[in-house]
Amino acid sequence: MPATESNFQRFVEVGRVVLLKSGPQEGHIAVIAEIIDHNRAIIDGPTTGVPRQAFPYRHLTLTPLRLTKLPRAAGSGAIKKALEKEAIVEKWEKSAFAQRRASIAKRRSLTDFQRFVVMVAKKQRADRVHKAVRAAKKA
Template identity: 70%
Template structure:
């Protein structure tokens, strides 16, 4: 009668599993009866630099726009383009972009027209605009551009709302 394989949680080290306890699981390894590691991985990282990854630009004239990685140049830079958002094809450093969870399936070095068709077909811009991340960015930007009088009106509306809630709670406590 053979025993069930032992499951260890640890880190990958020279093709073997070291016993360790880490929350979040760096790597799950199974040892068979002979003690050989079968190497089943569980990664903590979900967003990778890859062709087709939708990115958010953090600097430059198109800051705040989304684009797609069309080609990886080296470990510091990638070619990006956003034909639906007005971002021209250009080399861009990784330190000035943020990877988003969105991804489109495209071949490396795809042309502008074909990329635009793929983005429109998959509705990437609409997916981005409906995401919580984009919604929060839009709200922050709107708050940032509000003038003094508009912020005063917002403050008055908040006071009125608080007063209505306070009166409703007091009425509910009495009853």
């Protein structure tokens, strides 16, 4: 039977960078150091403030980032060196995934007046766009 292409792009694997969805380090990233079973993995984030711990998959989000050539059950020192060598934290901060989360957090922290200012700015921008489109159609 021929192998078929999978629809899945991200897999639970040693070296996969994950985003924590719950707990005291919610929103931080870590690396899967070892797979325990079908429900949990050992994660470690020596550069992001996440201590080495067993964590359930249901509280993790798999990211597209991955450490290459990370051995199974690698210690915190090896993970830290690999993270710094491959500049994973910088890649994460530049990713659309992280930037979207940051913009959502910023929107949630706005005051009522700041939300009003954003609304007025959006209306002004839309008005300029409509005028430019009308002018382009006439020309």
